[in-house]
Amino acid sequence: MAILVLAEHDNKTLKPATLNVIGAAKKLGGEIHVLVAGAACGAVADAAAKCEGVAKVLKADNSPLEHQLAEDIAPLLHEQGKNYSHILAPATTHGKNVLPRAAALLDVQQISDVIAIHDAETFERPVYAGNAIATVKSSDKIKVMTVRPTNFDAVKNSGGSGVVNEINTATPNTLSSFAGQELSKSERPELTAAKIVISGGRGVGSKENFAIIEKLADKLGAAVGASRAAVDAGYVPNDYQVGQTGKIVAPDLYIAIGISGAIQHLAGMKDSKIIVAINKDGEAPIFGIADYGLVGDLFQIIPELESKI
Amino acid sequence: MKILVPVKRVIDFNVKVRVKSDGTGVDLANVKMSVNPFDEIAVEEAVRLKEGGKATEVVVVSIGPAKAEEQLRTAMAIGADRGILVKTDAPTDLGGVEPLAVAKMLKALVEKEKPDLVIMGKQSIDDDSNQTGQMLAALLGWPQGTFASKLNIESGSLKVTREIDGGLETLSLKTPAVITTDLRLNEPRYAKLPDIMKAKKKPMETIEPSALGVDIAPRLKIVKVAEPAKRKGGIKVKTVDELIDKLKNEAKVL
Numbered sequence: 001m002a003i004l005v006l007a008e009h010d011n012k013t014l015k016p017a018t019l020n021v022i023g024a025a026k027k028l029g030g031e032i033h034v035l036v037a038g039a040a041c042g043a044v045a046d047a048a049a050k051c052e053g054v055a056k057v058l059k060a061d062n063s064p065l066e067h068q069l070a071e072d073i074a075p076l077l078h079e080q081g082k083n084y085s086h087i088l089a090p091a092t093t094h095g096k097n098v099l100p101r102a103a104a105l106l107d108v109q110q111i112s113d114v115i116a117i118h119d120a121e122t123f124e125r126p127v128y129a130g131n132a133i134a135t136v137k138s139s140d141k142i143k144v145m146t147v148r149p150t151n152f153d154a155v156k157n158s159g160g161s162g163v164v165n166e167i168n169t170a171t172p173n174t175l176s177s178f179a180g181q182e183l184s185k186s187e188r189p190e191l192t193a194a195k196i197v198i199s200g201g202r203g204v205g206s207k208e209n210f211a212i213i214e215k216l217a218d219k220l221g222a223a224v225g226a227s228r229a230a231v232d233a234g235y236v237p238n239d240y241q242v243g244q245t246g247k248i249v250a251p252d253l254y255i256a257i258g259i260s261g262a263i264q265h266l267a268g269m270k271d272s273k274i275i276v277a278i279n280k281d282g283e284a285p286i287f288g289i290a291d292y293g294l295v296g297d298l299f300q301i302i303p304e305l306e307s308k309i
Numbered sequence: 310m311k312i313l314v315p316v317k318r319v320i321d322f323n324v325k326v327r328v329k330s331d332g333t334g335v336d337l338a339n340v341k342m343s344v345n346p347f348d349e350i351a352v353e354e355a356v357r358l359k360e361g362g363k364a365t366e367v368v369v370v371s372i373g374p375a376k377a378e379e380q381l382r383t384a385m386a387i388g389a390d391r392g393i394l395v396k397t398d399a400p401t402d403l404g405g406v407e408p409l410a411v412a413k414m415l416k417a418l419v420e421k422e423k424p425d426l427v428i429m430g431k432q433s434i435d436d437d438s439n440q441t442g443q444m445l446a447a448l449l450g451w452p453q454g455t456f457a458s459k460l461n462i463e464s465g466s467l468k469v470t471r472e473i474d475g476g477l478e479t480l481s482l483k484t485p486a487v488i489t490t491d492l493r494l495n496e497p498r499y500a501k502l503p504d505i506m507k508a509k510k511k512p513m514e515t516i517e518p519s520a521l522g523v524d525i526a527p528r529l530k531i532v533k534v535a536e537p538a539k540r541k542g543g544i545k546v547k548t549v550d551e552l553i554d555k556l557k558n559e560a561k562v563l
Binding site: 067069070071074092093094096097098099100101102103104105107108109110111112113122126127128129130131132133134135136137138139140173174175176177178179180181182183184192196220228231232237238239244245247252253264270273274275276282287288289290291292293294295301304305308309 | 320322325326328335402403407408409410412431432434435436437438439440441442443444445446447448450451452453454455456458468471472473474475476477478479480481482483486491492493527528529530531532533534535536537540542543544545546547548549550552553555556560562563
Protein backbone atom coordinates (compact mmCIF):
# COMPACT_ATOMS: atom_id res chain seq x y z
CA MET A 1 0.00 0.00 0.00
CA ALA A 2 1.10 3.54 -0.69
CA ILE A 3 1.20 6.64 1.47
CA LEU A 4 -0.46 9.91 0.50
CA VAL A 5 1.05 13.21 1.69
CA LEU A 6 -0.94 16.44 1.45
CA ALA A 7 1.41 19.16 0.19
CA GLU A 8 1.53 22.51 1.95
CA HIS A 9 1.92 25.30 -0.60
CA ASP A 10 0.71 28.70 -1.76
CA ASN A 11 0.27 27.74 -5.44
CA LYS A 12 3.76 29.08 -6.14
CA THR A 13 6.16 27.28 -3.82
CA LEU A 14 6.18 24.02 -1.91
CA LYS A 15 6.47 24.83 1.82
CA PRO A 16 9.41 23.21 3.64
CA ALA A 17 7.08 21.48 6.15
CA THR A 18 6.06 19.14 3.32
CA LEU A 19 9.65 17.84 3.13
CA ASN A 20 9.55 16.89 6.81
CA VAL A 21 6.24 15.08 6.33
CA ILE A 22 7.69 13.14 3.39
CA GLY A 23 10.55 12.31 5.79
CA ALA A 24 7.99 10.91 8.24
CA ALA A 25 6.30 8.97 5.42
CA LYS A 26 9.62 7.28 4.58
CA LYS A 27 9.66 5.79 8.08
CA LEU A 28 6.34 4.05 7.40
CA GLY A 29 7.59 2.13 4.37
CA GLY A 30 5.65 2.13 1.12
CA GLU A 31 5.47 4.16 -2.06
CA ILE A 32 5.04 7.87 -1.39
CA HIS A 33 2.56 9.97 -3.34
CA VAL A 34 1.98 13.69 -2.85
CA LEU A 35 -1.33 15.48 -3.42
CA VAL A 36 -0.92 19.03 -4.71
CA ALA A 37 -4.31 20.73 -4.83
CA GLY A 38 -4.60 24.35 -5.85
CA ALA A 39 -4.87 26.70 -8.81
CA ALA A 40 -2.07 27.30 -11.30
CA CYS A 41 0.05 25.13 -9.04
CA GLY A 42 2.08 23.33 -11.72
CA ALA A 43 5.40 24.60 -10.37
CA VAL A 44 4.53 23.17 -6.94
CA ALA A 45 3.66 19.79 -8.45
CA ASP A 46 6.95 19.75 -10.34
CA ALA A 47 8.86 20.68 -7.17
CA ALA A 48 7.09 17.89 -5.23
CA ALA A 49 7.98 15.36 -7.95
CA LYS A 50 11.67 16.22 -7.50
CA CYS A 51 11.66 15.52 -3.76
CA GLU A 52 13.64 12.53 -2.59
CA GLY A 53 11.48 9.43 -2.28
CA VAL A 54 8.39 10.73 -4.08
CA ALA A 55 7.04 8.23 -6.65
CA LYS A 56 3.99 10.10 -7.83
CA VAL A 57 2.36 13.51 -7.57
CA LEU A 58 -1.41 13.84 -7.84
CA LYS A 59 -2.06 17.30 -9.23
CA ALA A 60 -5.53 18.78 -8.81
CA ASP A 61 -5.15 22.10 -10.59
CA ASN A 62 -8.41 24.00 -10.83
CA SER A 63 -9.26 27.65 -10.21
CA PRO A 64 -11.89 27.01 -7.47
CA LEU A 65 -9.14 25.32 -5.45
CA GLU A 66 -7.06 28.50 -5.26
CA HIS A 67 -7.61 28.99 -1.54
CA GLN A 68 -7.62 25.29 -0.67
CA LEU A 69 -10.81 25.48 1.39
CA ALA A 70 -11.51 22.51 3.63
CA GLU A 71 -14.90 21.99 1.97
CA ASP A 72 -13.09 21.32 -1.34
CA ILE A 73 -9.90 19.60 -0.23
CA ALA A 74 -11.46 17.14 2.23
CA PRO A 75 -13.75 15.51 -0.37
CA LEU A 76 -10.74 15.27 -2.69
CA LEU A 77 -8.72 13.51 0.02
CA HIS A 78 -11.72 11.29 0.73
CA GLU A 79 -11.98 10.27 -2.90
CA GLN A 80 -8.26 9.85 -3.57
CA GLY A 81 -7.31 8.56 -0.13
CA LYS A 82 -9.40 5.37 -0.11
CA ASN A 83 -6.65 3.35 -1.73
CA TYR A 84 -3.86 4.39 0.60
CA SER A 85 -2.60 2.86 3.84
CA HIS A 86 -1.74 6.26 5.34
CA ILE A 87 -2.71 9.87 4.70
CA LEU A 88 -0.36 12.48 6.16
CA ALA A 89 -0.43 16.25 6.41
CA PRO A 90 1.77 18.68 8.31
CA ALA A 91 0.33 19.85 11.65
CA THR A 92 0.04 23.42 10.36
CA THR A 93 -3.16 25.45 10.54
CA HIS A 94 -3.95 24.22 7.01
CA GLY A 95 -3.38 20.55 7.85
CA LYS A 96 -5.30 20.89 11.10
CA ASN A 97 -8.21 22.50 9.28
CA VAL A 98 -8.50 20.06 6.39
CA LEU A 99 -7.41 16.64 7.61
CA PRO A 100 -10.01 15.94 10.35
CA ARG A 101 -12.75 16.77 7.85
CA ALA A 102 -11.29 14.19 5.46
CA ALA A 103 -10.84 11.67 8.30
CA ALA A 104 -14.51 11.93 9.27
CA LEU A 105 -15.57 11.38 5.64
CA LEU A 106 -13.39 8.25 5.64
CA ASP A 107 -14.80 7.21 9.04
CA VAL A 108 -11.31 7.22 10.54
CA GLN A 109 -10.16 8.45 13.96
CA GLN A 110 -7.31 10.80 13.08
CA ILE A 111 -4.07 10.85 15.04
CA SER A 112 -3.01 14.48 15.60
CA ASP A 113 0.48 15.90 15.99
CA VAL A 114 2.51 12.71 15.55
CA ILE A 115 6.03 13.20 16.93
CA ALA A 116 7.40 9.66 16.55
CA ILE A 117 6.61 6.58 14.48
CA HIS A 118 7.09 3.15 16.08
CA ASP A 119 5.64 1.08 13.25
CA ALA A 120 2.98 1.46 10.57
CA GLU A 121 0.17 1.60 13.15
CA THR A 122 1.80 2.81 16.38
CA PHE A 123 2.62 6.46 16.99
CA GLU A 124 3.59 8.90 19.69
CA ARG A 125 1.75 12.16 20.19
CA PRO A 126 1.89 14.86 22.85
CA VAL A 127 -1.18 15.42 25.03
CA TYR A 128 -1.91 17.80 27.91
CA ALA A 129 0.16 20.59 26.33
CA GLY A 130 3.12 18.27 25.96
CA ASN A 131 3.13 17.34 29.65
CA ALA A 132 2.48 13.73 28.67
CA ILE A 133 3.33 11.68 25.62
CA ALA A 134 0.78 9.08 24.54
CA THR A 135 1.74 6.07 22.45
CA VAL A 136 -1.33 5.05 20.46
CA LYS A 137 -2.07 2.12 18.19
CA SER A 138 -4.67 2.63 15.48
CA SER A 139 -7.11 -0.08 14.43
CA ASP A 140 -8.46 1.92 11.48
CA LYS A 141 -7.91 0.55 8.00
CA ILE A 142 -6.43 3.85 6.83
CA LYS A 143 -4.22 5.82 9.18
CA VAL A 144 -4.92 9.52 8.90
CA MET A 145 -2.44 11.70 10.76
CA THR A 146 -1.05 15.17 11.10
CA VAL A 147 2.69 15.20 11.65
CA ARG A 148 4.75 17.71 13.60
CA PRO A 149 7.32 18.80 11.01
CA THR A 150 9.99 19.73 13.57
CA ASN A 151 10.17 16.13 14.80
CA PHE A 152 11.15 14.58 11.47
CA ASP A 153 14.12 15.18 9.21
CA ALA A 154 13.33 16.81 5.89
CA VAL A 155 14.04 14.89 2.71
CA LYS A 156 16.10 16.59 0.00
CA ASN A 157 14.14 18.69 -2.46
CA SER A 158 16.14 17.27 -5.35
CA GLY A 159 17.09 13.91 -6.79
CA GLY A 160 13.56 12.52 -6.97
CA SER A 161 11.90 11.52 -10.19
CA GLY A 162 8.21 11.24 -9.43
CA VAL A 163 5.62 11.33 -12.17
CA VAL A 164 2.94 14.01 -12.15
CA ASN A 165 -0.60 12.75 -12.75
CA GLU A 166 -3.43 15.19 -13.30
CA ILE A 167 -6.55 14.24 -11.41
CA ASN A 168 -10.09 15.40 -12.02
CA THR A 169 -11.60 17.46 -9.28
CA ALA A 170 -15.17 17.41 -8.14
CA THR A 171 -17.46 20.42 -8.60
CA PRO A 172 -16.52 23.31 -6.32
CA ASN A 173 -18.33 23.52 -3.02
CA THR A 174 -21.19 25.97 -2.54
CA LEU A 175 -20.95 26.15 1.26
CA SER A 176 -17.93 28.38 1.75
CA SER A 177 -15.98 30.99 -0.15
CA PHE A 178 -12.84 33.00 0.33
CA ALA A 179 -13.49 36.63 1.37
CA GLY A 180 -10.05 38.04 2.05
CA GLN A 181 -6.82 37.74 3.94
CA GLU A 182 -4.29 39.80 5.83
CA LEU A 183 -0.95 38.08 5.65
CA SER A 184 2.01 39.32 7.64
CA LYS A 185 4.62 40.59 5.26
CA SER A 186 8.14 39.92 6.36
CA GLU A 187 11.57 39.54 4.87
CA ARG A 188 12.51 37.37 7.82
CA PRO A 189 12.61 33.57 7.63
CA GLU A 190 9.47 31.61 8.46
CA LEU A 191 9.07 30.99 12.16
CA THR A 192 8.73 27.22 11.87
CA ALA A 193 11.69 26.83 9.50
CA ALA A 194 14.19 29.36 10.94
CA LYS A 195 17.53 28.28 12.40
CA ILE A 196 17.33 31.06 15.00
CA VAL A 197 14.14 32.31 16.65
CA ILE A 198 13.97 35.34 18.92
CA SER A 199 10.77 35.69 20.91
CA GLY A 200 9.46 38.46 23.11
CA GLY A 201 6.95 38.29 25.92
CA ARG A 202 4.96 40.59 28.13
CA GLY A 203 8.23 41.92 29.56
CA VAL A 204 8.89 43.74 26.29
CA GLY A 205 6.13 46.10 27.36
CA SER A 206 4.73 47.57 24.15
CA LYS A 207 4.34 47.27 20.41
CA GLU A 208 6.98 49.99 19.92
CA ASN A 209 9.47 48.23 22.20
CA PHE A 210 9.26 45.13 20.05
CA ALA A 211 11.51 46.98 17.58
CA ILE A 212 14.57 46.08 19.65
CA ILE A 213 13.70 42.38 19.31
CA GLU A 214 13.26 42.81 15.57
CA LYS A 215 16.55 44.65 15.25
CA LEU A 216 18.41 41.82 16.97
CA ALA A 217 16.57 39.28 14.80
CA ASP A 218 17.57 41.09 11.62
CA LYS A 219 21.20 41.15 12.67
CA LEU A 220 21.12 37.38 13.20
CA GLY A 221 18.88 36.52 10.24
CA ALA A 222 16.39 35.16 12.75
CA ALA A 223 12.62 34.81 12.82
CA VAL A 224 10.60 36.72 15.42
CA GLY A 225 8.16 34.97 17.73
CA ALA A 226 6.15 35.90 20.78
CA SER A 227 4.41 34.48 23.81
CA ARG A 228 0.63 34.42 24.01
CA ALA A 229 0.77 37.27 26.53
CA ALA A 230 2.54 39.51 24.01
CA VAL A 231 0.03 38.64 21.28
CA ASP A 232 -2.96 39.15 23.57
CA ALA A 233 -1.54 42.53 24.60
CA GLY A 234 -1.43 43.51 20.92
CA TYR A 235 2.35 43.94 20.67
CA VAL A 236 2.51 41.64 17.62
CA PRO A 237 0.06 39.81 15.30
CA ASN A 238 -1.37 36.38 16.12
CA ASP A 239 0.86 34.51 13.69
CA TYR A 240 3.90 35.30 15.88
CA GLN A 241 2.60 33.12 18.70
CA VAL A 242 4.78 30.22 19.78
CA GLY A 243 3.15 27.68 22.05
CA GLN A 244 0.66 24.88 22.56
CA THR A 245 -1.99 26.51 20.40
CA GLY A 246 0.33 28.64 18.30
CA LYS A 247 3.35 27.51 16.35
CA ILE A 248 5.68 24.71 17.36
CA VAL A 249 9.31 25.59 16.71
CA ALA A 250 12.58 23.72 17.21
CA PRO A 251 15.40 25.94 15.92
CA ASP A 252 19.11 25.56 16.65
CA LEU A 253 18.90 28.64 18.86
CA TYR A 254 15.85 30.04 20.65
CA ILE A 255 16.21 33.29 22.55
CA ALA A 256 13.32 34.03 24.93
CA ILE A 257 13.23 37.67 25.97
CA GLY A 258 10.94 38.91 28.72
CA ILE A 259 9.08 35.59 28.67
CA SER A 260 8.32 33.99 32.03
CA GLY A 261 7.84 30.50 30.60
CA ALA A 262 4.21 29.42 31.01
CA ILE A 263 3.67 25.71 30.29
CA GLN A 264 1.71 26.65 27.18
CA HIS A 265 4.69 28.55 25.79
CA LEU A 266 7.24 25.88 26.70
CA ALA A 267 5.13 23.32 24.81
CA GLY A 268 5.91 25.24 21.63
CA MET A 269 9.68 25.62 21.93
CA LYS A 270 11.20 23.13 24.35
CA ASP A 271 12.59 20.96 21.55
CA SER A 272 14.90 23.78 20.45
CA LYS A 273 18.57 22.76 20.44
CA ILE A 274 19.87 25.66 22.53
CA ILE A 275 17.61 27.89 24.61
CA VAL A 276 18.67 31.29 25.94
CA ALA A 277 16.50 33.13 28.46
CA ILE A 278 16.79 36.83 29.23
CA ASN A 279 14.52 38.01 32.01
CA LYS A 280 14.69 40.40 34.94
CA ASP A 281 13.07 37.83 37.25
CA GLY A 282 15.74 35.28 38.16
CA GLU A 283 13.03 32.92 39.45
CA ALA A 284 11.09 32.80 36.16
CA PRO A 285 10.31 29.20 35.10
CA ILE A 286 11.95 29.78 31.71
CA PHE A 287 15.35 29.54 33.44
CA GLY A 288 14.49 25.97 34.45
CA ILE A 289 14.79 24.81 30.85
CA ALA A 290 17.25 27.35 29.41
CA ASP A 291 20.80 26.30 28.56
CA TYR A 292 22.00 29.84 29.19
CA GLY A 293 20.19 32.35 31.34
CA LEU A 294 20.94 36.01 31.80
CA VAL A 295 19.12 37.89 34.56
CA GLY A 296 18.73 41.60 33.97
CA ASP A 297 17.00 44.46 32.23
CA LEU A 298 16.26 43.48 28.66
CA PHE A 299 16.34 47.12 27.55
CA GLN A 300 20.04 47.23 28.43
CA ILE A 301 20.93 43.66 27.50
CA ILE A 302 19.35 43.46 24.05
CA PRO A 303 20.97 46.60 22.55
CA GLU A 304 24.32 45.50 24.00
CA LEU A 305 23.88 41.99 22.57
CA GLU A 306 22.86 43.46 19.22
CA SER A 307 25.92 45.69 19.03
CA LYS A 308 28.41 43.03 20.09
CA ILE A 309 27.15 39.92 18.33
CA MET B 310 -31.20 31.69 15.30
CA LYS B 311 -30.52 28.80 17.62
CA ILE B 312 -26.96 28.02 18.69
CA LEU B 313 -25.61 24.75 20.05
CA VAL B 314 -22.40 24.92 22.08
CA PRO B 315 -20.60 21.73 23.10
CA VAL B 316 -18.55 22.11 26.29
CA LYS B 317 -16.05 19.65 27.72
CA ARG B 318 -15.08 18.98 31.31
CA VAL B 319 -11.27 19.01 31.43
CA ILE B 320 -8.45 19.43 33.89
CA ASP B 321 -8.17 23.08 34.97
CA PHE B 322 -5.48 24.81 32.92
CA ASN B 323 -3.60 25.86 36.06
CA VAL B 324 -3.24 22.33 37.43
CA LYS B 325 0.12 20.63 37.12
CA VAL B 326 -0.36 17.47 35.08
CA ARG B 327 0.81 14.19 36.68
CA VAL B 328 1.29 11.09 34.60
CA LYS B 329 0.12 7.93 36.40
CA SER B 330 3.03 5.76 37.47
CA ASP B 331 1.55 2.70 35.74
CA GLY B 332 1.67 4.53 32.40
CA THR B 333 -2.04 4.22 31.68
CA GLY B 334 -2.92 7.89 31.62
CA VAL B 335 -2.98 11.15 33.53
CA ASP B 336 -4.03 11.26 37.17
CA LEU B 337 -7.36 13.07 37.41
CA ALA B 338 -8.32 11.96 40.94
CA ASN B 339 -9.06 14.94 43.20
CA VAL B 340 -7.91 17.37 40.55
CA LYS B 341 -9.71 20.65 39.85
CA MET B 342 -11.80 20.35 36.69
CA SER B 343 -13.15 23.23 34.59
CA VAL B 344 -14.80 24.09 31.32
CA ASN B 345 -12.28 23.67 28.51
CA PRO B 346 -11.02 27.27 27.98
CA PHE B 347 -11.74 27.31 24.24
CA ASP B 348 -15.31 26.10 24.94
CA GLU B 349 -15.79 28.90 27.45
CA ILE B 350 -14.94 31.34 24.64
CA ALA B 351 -17.54 29.54 22.48
CA VAL B 352 -20.22 29.93 25.18
CA GLU B 353 -19.36 33.62 25.59
CA GLU B 354 -19.61 34.21 21.83
CA ALA B 355 -23.01 32.48 21.62
CA VAL B 356 -24.32 34.44 24.61
CA ARG B 357 -23.11 37.72 23.09
CA LEU B 358 -24.94 36.86 19.86
CA LYS B 359 -28.08 36.33 21.91
CA GLU B 360 -27.58 39.57 23.83
CA GLY B 361 -27.04 41.36 20.52
CA GLY B 362 -30.37 40.09 19.23
CA LYS B 363 -28.83 37.77 16.62
CA ALA B 364 -29.58 34.52 18.44
CA THR B 365 -32.73 33.38 20.18
CA GLU B 366 -31.57 30.36 22.17
CA VAL B 367 -28.23 28.96 23.34
CA VAL B 368 -28.18 25.26 24.18
CA VAL B 369 -25.07 23.75 25.78
CA VAL B 370 -24.21 20.07 25.59
CA SER B 371 -21.55 18.05 27.33
CA ILE B 372 -20.47 14.45 26.81
CA GLY B 373 -18.90 13.17 29.98
CA PRO B 374 -19.45 11.95 33.54
CA ALA B 375 -22.37 12.97 35.76
CA LYS B 376 -20.12 15.67 37.21
CA ALA B 377 -19.94 17.40 33.84
CA GLU B 378 -23.23 18.94 35.00
CA GLU B 379 -20.98 21.43 36.85
CA GLN B 380 -19.52 22.63 33.56
CA LEU B 381 -22.97 22.87 31.98
CA ARG B 382 -24.11 24.96 34.97
CA THR B 383 -21.05 27.21 34.51
CA ALA B 384 -22.01 27.70 30.87
CA MET B 385 -25.59 28.49 31.91
CA ALA B 386 -24.27 31.02 34.43
CA ILE B 387 -22.52 32.78 31.55
CA GLY B 388 -25.92 32.90 29.85
CA ALA B 389 -26.77 29.66 28.03
CA ASP B 390 -30.47 28.80 28.28
CA ARG B 391 -30.46 25.05 28.86
CA GLY B 392 -28.19 22.05 29.06
CA ILE B 393 -27.99 18.51 27.74
CA LEU B 394 -25.69 15.99 29.39
CA VAL B 395 -24.78 12.85 27.46
CA LYS B 396 -23.68 10.80 30.40
CA THR B 397 -20.83 8.35 30.02
CA ASP B 398 -18.34 6.91 32.45
CA ALA B 399 -15.80 6.24 29.72
CA PRO B 400 -12.71 8.47 29.86
CA THR B 401 -13.03 11.55 27.67
CA ASP B 402 -9.33 12.45 27.59
CA LEU B 403 -7.50 9.32 26.44
CA GLY B 404 -8.55 5.81 25.50
CA GLY B 405 -12.30 6.38 25.78
CA VAL B 406 -14.65 8.60 23.84
CA GLU B 407 -12.63 9.89 20.89
CA PRO B 408 -13.23 12.97 18.68
CA LEU B 409 -14.89 10.95 15.89
CA ALA B 410 -17.33 9.40 18.38
CA VAL B 411 -18.03 12.82 19.91
CA ALA B 412 -18.66 14.26 16.44
CA LYS B 413 -21.10 11.41 15.70
CA MET B 414 -23.00 11.99 18.95
CA LEU B 415 -23.10 15.74 18.31
CA LYS B 416 -24.41 15.09 14.81
CA ALA B 417 -27.29 13.09 16.28
CA LEU B 418 -28.00 15.92 18.71
CA VAL B 419 -27.87 18.52 15.92
CA GLU B 420 -30.42 16.50 13.97
CA LYS B 421 -32.68 16.54 17.02
CA GLU B 422 -32.13 20.15 18.13
CA LYS B 423 -31.81 21.69 14.65
CA PRO B 424 -29.54 24.63 15.53
CA ASP B 425 -28.46 27.12 12.86
CA LEU B 426 -24.97 27.34 14.25
CA VAL B 427 -22.63 25.19 16.33
CA ILE B 428 -19.87 27.11 18.09
CA MET B 429 -17.22 25.05 19.89
CA GLY B 430 -13.62 25.19 21.08
CA LYS B 431 -10.93 24.45 18.50
CA GLN B 432 -9.37 21.87 20.80
CA SER B 433 -9.62 20.57 24.32
CA ILE B 434 -6.60 21.05 26.52
CA ASP B 435 -6.47 17.40 27.60
CA ASP B 436 -6.08 15.34 24.43
CA ASP B 437 -5.22 18.40 22.25
CA SER B 438 -6.62 16.71 19.13
CA ASN B 439 -8.21 19.70 17.37
CA GLN B 440 -10.59 17.51 15.34
CA THR B 441 -14.16 17.44 16.64
CA GLY B 442 -15.48 20.63 14.99
CA GLN B 443 -14.07 19.75 11.59
CA MET B 444 -15.42 16.19 11.88
CA LEU B 445 -18.87 17.38 12.91
CA ALA B 446 -18.98 19.76 9.94
CA ALA B 447 -17.96 16.92 7.62
CA LEU B 448 -20.58 14.52 8.96
CA LEU B 449 -23.32 17.15 8.69
CA GLY B 450 -22.16 18.39 5.29
CA TRP B 451 -21.90 21.90 6.76
CA PRO B 452 -19.18 24.48 6.14
CA GLN B 453 -16.58 25.07 8.84
CA GLY B 454 -14.95 28.21 10.17
CA THR B 455 -12.09 26.96 12.31
CA PHE B 456 -9.74 28.91 14.64
CA ALA B 457 -12.05 31.92 14.56
CA SER B 458 -10.90 35.25 15.93
CA LYS B 459 -13.87 37.25 14.63
CA LEU B 460 -17.43 36.37 13.73
CA ASN B 461 -19.91 38.55 11.81
CA ILE B 462 -23.42 37.43 11.10
CA GLU B 463 -25.15 38.96 8.11
CA SER B 464 -28.41 37.88 6.53
CA GLY B 465 -28.11 34.17 5.93
CA SER B 466 -24.34 34.14 5.84
CA LEU B 467 -21.42 34.33 8.19
CA LYS B 468 -18.10 36.09 7.87
CA VAL B 469 -15.45 34.30 9.88
CA THR B 470 -11.94 35.61 10.37
CA ARG B 471 -9.54 32.76 11.06
CA GLU B 472 -6.09 32.69 12.63
CA ILE B 473 -3.80 30.93 10.16
CA ASP B 474 -0.03 30.40 9.99
CA GLY B 475 0.54 33.37 7.68
CA GLY B 476 -1.81 35.81 9.43
CA LEU B 477 -5.59 36.09 9.10
CA GLU B 478 -8.05 34.72 6.56
CA THR B 479 -11.72 35.63 6.17
CA LEU B 480 -14.27 33.19 4.79
CA SER B 481 -17.95 33.55 3.94
CA LEU B 482 -19.98 30.58 5.09
CA LYS B 483 -23.56 29.63 4.44
CA THR B 484 -25.59 28.72 7.48
CA PRO B 485 -25.96 26.30 9.09
CA ALA B 486 -22.26 26.09 9.94
CA VAL B 487 -19.75 24.92 12.53
CA ILE B 488 -17.41 27.50 14.07
CA THR B 489 -14.40 26.62 16.23
CA THR B 490 -12.94 29.28 18.48
CA ASP B 491 -9.41 30.56 18.87
CA LEU B 492 -8.10 32.44 21.88
CA ARG B 493 -8.70 35.96 20.66
CA LEU B 494 -12.36 35.67 19.67
CA ASN B 495 -13.41 37.20 22.99
CA GLU B 496 -12.64 37.32 26.67
CA PRO B 497 -15.22 35.31 28.62
CA ARG B 498 -16.93 37.13 31.48
CA TYR B 499 -16.84 36.06 35.08
CA ALA B 500 -20.27 34.81 36.03
CA LYS B 501 -21.85 36.86 38.82
CA LEU B 502 -23.38 35.19 41.87
CA PRO B 503 -27.02 35.93 40.91
CA ASP B 504 -26.35 34.37 37.50
CA ILE B 505 -24.78 31.33 39.13
CA MET B 506 -27.89 30.97 41.31
CA LYS B 507 -30.17 31.42 38.32
CA ALA B 508 -28.22 28.81 36.36
CA LYS B 509 -29.10 26.19 38.97
CA LYS B 510 -32.74 26.45 37.98
CA LYS B 511 -32.26 26.31 34.23
CA PRO B 512 -33.51 23.17 32.45
CA MET B 513 -31.14 20.24 32.22
CA GLU B 514 -31.73 17.00 30.39
CA THR B 515 -29.62 13.86 30.82
CA ILE B 516 -29.44 11.19 28.16
CA GLU B 517 -27.41 8.03 27.56
CA PRO B 518 -25.09 7.72 24.55
CA SER B 519 -27.10 4.68 23.44
CA ALA B 520 -30.10 6.96 22.88
CA LEU B 521 -28.13 8.64 20.09
CA GLY B 522 -27.67 5.39 18.20
CA VAL B 523 -24.01 5.72 17.23
CA ASP B 524 -21.05 3.40 17.61
CA ILE B 525 -18.60 5.04 20.00
CA ALA B 526 -16.10 2.21 20.40
CA PRO B 527 -12.54 3.63 20.44
CA ARG B 528 -10.37 3.17 17.37
CA LEU B 529 -7.12 3.98 19.11
CA LYS B 530 -5.55 1.83 21.78
CA ILE B 531 -3.49 3.67 24.36
CA VAL B 532 -0.29 1.63 24.52
CA LYS B 533 1.41 3.88 27.04
CA VAL B 534 1.32 7.35 28.53
CA ALA B 535 4.67 8.66 29.70
CA GLU B 536 6.26 11.86 30.91
CA PRO B 537 8.17 13.71 28.22
CA ALA B 538 11.95 13.65 28.32
CA LYS B 539 12.96 16.33 30.80
CA ARG B 540 15.07 19.16 29.58
CA LYS B 541 17.89 19.91 31.95
CA GLY B 542 18.31 23.48 33.05
CA GLY B 543 21.65 24.99 32.18
CA ILE B 544 23.70 27.75 33.69
CA LYS B 545 23.27 31.44 34.33
CA VAL B 546 25.78 33.74 32.73
CA LYS B 547 26.65 37.13 34.21
CA THR B 548 27.30 39.31 31.19
CA VAL B 549 26.42 39.72 27.56
CA ASP B 550 30.06 39.00 26.64
CA GLU B 551 29.94 35.71 28.49
CA LEU B 552 26.68 34.80 26.74
CA ILE B 553 28.13 35.54 23.30
CA ASP B 554 31.24 33.52 24.15
CA LYS B 555 29.16 30.52 25.23
CA LEU B 556 26.96 30.65 22.14
CA LYS B 557 29.98 30.89 19.84
CA ASN B 558 32.45 28.55 21.46
CA GLU B 559 30.46 26.10 23.59
CA ALA B 560 27.09 25.72 21.88
CA LYS B 561 28.50 26.71 18.46
CA VAL B 562 25.17 28.13 17.30
CA LEU B 563 26.48 31.53 16.22
